[in-house]
Amino acid sequence: MVDSLSNAERAEVITQALPYIKKYTGKVVVVKYGGNAMINEQLKQQVMEDIVLLWLIGVKIVLVHGGGPEISELMKKLGKEAKFVDGLRVTDKETVDIVQMVLAGKVNKTLVNMLEMKGGRAVGLSGMDGRLIEAEIKDEKLGYVGEITKIHIKPVTDLLEKDYIPVISTLGCDKQGNTYNINGDTAAANIAGALGAEKLIMMTDIDGILRDKDDPSTLIPEITINEANKLYEDGIVTGGMIPKVECCIDAIHKGVKNVVILDGRVPHSILMELLTDEGAGTMVTGEKKK
Numbered sequence: 281m282v283d284s285l286s287n288a289e290r291a292e293v294i295t296q297a298l299p300y301i302k303k304y305t306g307k308v309v310v311v312k313y314g315g316n317a318m319i320n321e322q323l324k325q326q327v328m329e330d331i332v333l334l335w336l337i338g339v340k341i342v343l344v345h346g347g348g349p350e351i352s353e354l355m356k357k358l359g360k361e362a363k364f365v366d367g368l369r370v371t372d373k374e375t376v377d378i379v380q381m382v383l384a385g386k387v388n389k390t391l392v393n394m395l396e397m398k399g400g401r402a403v404g405l406s407g408m409d410g411r412l413i414e415a416e417i418k419d420e421k422l423g424y425v426g427e428i429t430k431i432h433i434k435p436v437t438d439l440l441e442k443d444y445i446p447v448i449s450t451l452g453c454d455k456q457g458n459t460y461n462i463n464g465d466t467a468a469a470n471i472a473g474a475l476g477a478e479k480l481i482m483m484t485d486i487d488g489i490l491r492d493k494d495d496p497s498t499l500i501p502e503i504t505i506n507e508a509n510k511l512y513e514d515g516i517v518t519g520g521m522i523p524k525v526e527c528c529i530d531a532i533h534k535g536v537k538n539v540v541i542l543d544g545r546v547p548h549s550i551l552m553e554l555l556t557d558e559g560a561g562t563m564v565t566g567e568k569k570k
Contacts, residue, residue, distance in 0.1 A: 297555040305338035307478035312468035314346035330550045332400040346464035347387040371461045376424040383449035402445040410435035415452030415460040426452040426460025433474040465527040473534025483544030488562030528564040
């Protein structure tokens with residue numbers, strides 16, 4: 281589509297983005313990245329391009345990533361069955377070693393390398409580095425699935441001050457040296473809150489919050505945390521969307537200005553959200569001032 285634009289039209293597109301560039305330059309934006317946008321290679325390339333572009337115009341981008349499908353794939357190769365309870369992976373000692381290998385190793389370093397190849401400057405961290413994510417056992421029946429007890433944000437702020445893109449895999453640790461598998465949305469909300477981020481973008485496999493989960497035309501473009509709570513009561517937010525919306529509300533309570541749930545399968549959805557009038561997905565905000 282861009283290729284069909286004249287030079288004058290391309291210049292107009294850039295100038296229309298100027299107010300948004302000014303709004304976000306120097307501000308912290310946390311992106312939670314996973315799902316199909318991570319599996320599809322073409323989409324992955326576009327997401328990395330979008331992140332580098334935002335970094336080049338002065339946005340302080342922090343990338344928090346998961347890697348569930350790759351963990352399940354390696355477990356299968358090793359003859360180990362993946363089990364889930366309430367959407368959380370049951371993580372025994374052997375599984376947490378696999379999670380660490382995949383997240384802190386393969387996935388994290390692949391994303392760092394891709395960002396560097398696109399012209400960015402990135403450094404990979406896990407939640408274990410600098411004790412970034414301190415955790416404890418969430419529920420004995422889940423094994424080494426962690427509940428976050430504290431965020432030590434200095435490793436991230438140090439990298440941002442040195443003009444790097446921090447790329448964070450969602451592992452945690454405790455004072456006894458145990459490693460924990462941490463839910464990616466929860467980790468992103470806590471990290472964004474500790475940074476006082478301008479925005480948290482949660483890339484998912486759906487359009488956003490829908491009044492009718494089977495009808496994309498019922499997308500709710502903007503909602504307050506009180507309105508989001510009412511959607512629970514009315515049974516509109518159900519299933520896998522419940523923990524995502526809970527993370528949005530939690531992030532707002534922790535000091536994030538607003539949170540956006542958007543469809544990571546849509547090319548350049550991050551840029552549409554940050555640099556256009558219409559945005560993308562559903563934006564969750566605090567209560568509107570009267």
